[in-house]
Amino acid sequence: MRKGDLEALPSSQLISHARSIAEFILERARSHVFQVVSHLDADGLAAASIMLKTLRRIDAKFHARIVHQLSERVLKSLPKTQRVFVFTDLGSGQLSLINEVLRENVVIIDHHPPENDKESFMQINPHLFGLDGGAEISGAGMAYLVSKEVNDANRDLSTLAVIGALGDRQDKGEGRSLTGLNAEIVREAIELGVLEEVKDLMFFGRETRPIPVALEYTMEPFIPGLSGNHAACVKFLVERVKIPLKSGDRWRTLSELSQQEKSKLVSELVKYMLGPGGMSADEAQSIIGTVYVLTREPLGTPTRDAREFAFLLNACGRTGKTSLGLAICMGDRNVYGEVAKVASEYRAKLADYMEWLGKGKVNVKGDICWFNGERYIDDKMIGTVTSILSSSKSYRDKVIVGFAYSEEEAAVKVSARLGSEVKKEVNLGELMRYVINEMGLNFVAGGHDLAAGAYIPAGREEEFIEHLNAELSSK
Template sequence: MAMGFCDDVKAAAEQIAAAPEITIISHIDADGISCEAILSQAISRLEIPVKSVFVRQLEPLTMPQVPDDPSLKIFSDLGAGQQNLMLDRGLTEKDVLIIDHHVSQPCEREYTQVNCLPYGHTRMSAAGVSYLVAKELDNANIDLAQLAVIGNVGDMMAREKCGLVGPAREIIVEDGIRHGSVDVRKKDLNCYGTATRPVHLSLAYNDDPFVKGISNNPEAARQFLKKLGIRQQAPDGRWYVWEELSDDDRRTIISGLAQQLMANGEKTDRLLMESYRFPGEIPRTPLRNAQEYATLLNACGRWSKPQTGGAILRGDRGGAYRDAEHMLNNHRAILRELLQYIVDRGVKELEYLQWLHVGGKYPDTIDGSGAGMALPKRNPGKTILSMCEVPGHHT
């Protein structure tokens, strides 16, 4: 890492260690929820009183949620671009610490900030930065590396390169491996649902890469596996998931998909990815790998229960996990409906972007997710802008 970034991490750790009490203000997505869980646990281990506030956005309407007390305010996964709000609130340099990965806003007051972006670390999320600060506080916080992996993957940091890169890979993932909480499969199939979906559904619901004759066609995917001689069901009728298959079966499927892509003149460069699994979690649950774990956290945040996601990251596998599963099932159903709505209605294309407006039919916490899912089905080379109506506001 760049020396200046290391200095910023060290300065942040010193500011935290010297604080008599702390308030964490974090975002509601998987990255922000992971940030809060990392920081709050690291701070609690120092026996410093800490409380947390989650916000959808840091804006004038949500600033009143930031308590007016003498605690150090840590803004995580937000704040870099909203420093004028802190200035308007009268917060001093000693009152604020920003841990972020977004573009920073110029401000006449120099708040302490740890931001990976100015140092060229464009593929690391705020959870990654939070973890580096936690590790600087105490090397024993290496057990929190798993949470940082979840946050990074949830913020799509692994999507472009089919795996994490830079400090997120070289430091955070490696720490997780050393701790034993993270298991890496370097050349895994690039698909979602490897811990929870029947294999044929994982293949059918995957469109990155799009495999003609298999993607979006569950029955064709099932027949594809059958022709390869892959046993798809256990003796009791339960469908196998990807992670339950033998190495030989996985290689056979990957080879078959590669042949299918090449036969249709398509590239195979997106077929494989580096996957991050958590061997300490229960098999066949969303907690078993970084992608599905992050989706669970996003469901909690999008339905206004980020604290539930935080409880799961702290180890709650009882009531919080059951609530999250319910939200996840609802989240998936609504996203499927939204995706179909976008596909059916289409988007408006301009020279440099494409846009859509879903009206008041879907909440503003998920319209962006739906647009992101629809992008590969529209024009993936052009930025997509999604808009919706917010109760009490006009878009």
């Protein structure tokens, strides 16, 4: 399969490798306990849940551990007796570290660029097959390929793979659609009847929230002056859009709007985004796109829209409520109330952080836009904040770097994103590793070409920026 060939099916080598890992799992299903370790974001939680459901269906014993970063401390804390270690959505960038601590009975199911191409463990990764793990398939997608080889009946888990890809912002196709192997997974889910693909407004809570709340909750794209500001959203809808927000005493949802009302809303919103919002034409157009509907989820629930589902998972993971994220992926719908509360708090935090950054906290140096969240911004949310900032019209030609102190790691978390209009050939994952090496640090670093992360000692943030800017200037 050619890299970037969006029409091609998974290569026979990739499927054969997935089958080998499936056989490895099945051979140990009765004799070992499976320790699944995954990342705390939406893709990581979805990937872990795919493997947990797969293991549950073959009556295997398992435990789950969700982490922010795969460190030596985490690896050493894992139980070792009669264990098979299954790493999802992480591991490929920490091969040497895993080899030092665990050595055997290790399975890595990841989509991040590998540290090297040595086959020390059972590892499946799209980059080893000439595919782009940053755009064509997510960690959850890779877990799904393995799950299907364990049992073809696991195709119903395709929806979790779609959720993971959306959570990892892989919807880079026309109209924010999924492409590559993700598109093939979407096709399988549609054929199975568990997913629908439609064009609609991309607001959060299309079926569940009053229209002003849906607009207020929209974070991708982040609309300055509206996202996170309920009063401003009501005023905008009443004074500019002028459509009925209520039906009797009941608030209307976006799904209830007529086509004429939707057109009016889109027209006024685009005018606002291009004007007072200071956003680009591409960002304004992104409010209409491809919506993925989970058909087996009840109407009017937040888990029916795949992007909304992904947002709920990110909210759970980024606020330390990973067990809730796993529960909702595993099918527990009794936690809706708790998850909704977590999502509301997460959304409020994001709006607060963006407002805080707007108070002169963002610095520009050469090709870099950077900010230091210190202890104000939660280190588990620094990646999300950096991603939102990277979509800003003011910084889309920059490399965006955010810092936040991590109490857990006693170090500073670094998050980097590539603006959509950066002209230079930049691979952030490789660049991050290079800078960490130049600083003489033995810290974990890596990621994709568009998004990467690392840890550095506190107090060396500006040194990091100097090294990064020097390397970018040389390109």
